[in-house]
Amino acid sequence: MAYLVGTFLVVLVCVAMPLKYAAGRPTMVNIVGISHGWLYPVLLITAYILGRKAGWPLTRLLIIALAGTVPFLSFVAEHFARKDVDRRIDEAKDYWAHHEVPAK
Numbered sequence: 139m140a141y142l143v144g145t146f147l148v149v150l151v152c153v154a155m156p157l158k159y160a161a162g163r164p165t166m167v168n169i170v171g172i173s174h175g176w177l178y179p180v181l182l183i184t185a186y187i188l189g190r191k192a193g194w195p196l197t198r199l200l201i202i203a204l205a206g207t208v209p210f211l212s213f214v215a216e217h218f219a220r221k222d223v224d225r226r227i228d229e230a231k232d233y234w235a236h237h238e239v240p241a242k
Contacts, residue, residue, distance in 0.1 A: 140205070140219070143181045144212030146174035151209045178206050185219075192223055 154166035182203055189199045205215035 139177070139181045139184050140202070140212040140216035143174060143177050143206050144210065144216070146170055146177060147206070147212065148209045150174055181206050181212075188219070188223070192226060194222075 150167065150170045154170045158164045158167045185202045186199060188194075189202070202215050202219060205211040
């Protein structure tokens with residue numbers, strides 16, 4: 139999700155805004171800006187859900203939320219978030235590979 143939001147933000151800032159102000163063509167700002175505006179809250183919700191399940195502190199969630207407002211920073215945040223989640227999944231798999239599943 140962060141890659142999508144980040145891509146829309148980069149296109150908005152690096153392509154659409156110059157087109158609007160330098161060439162007088164606001165159409166792309168309207169399309170890309172609205173798309174980014176709708177997807178950003180979805181990013182916030184999914185990051186919050188993932189963060190709670192992963193046990194991330196609130197400060198990490200705030201950093202991820204702010205990364206969606208700075209061009210290119212959302213890609214960095216997504217990289218580290220994914221790396222952390224992958225590590226946690228591998229640790230859980232390793233744990234359960236060496237322990238029995240509890241009986242119900």
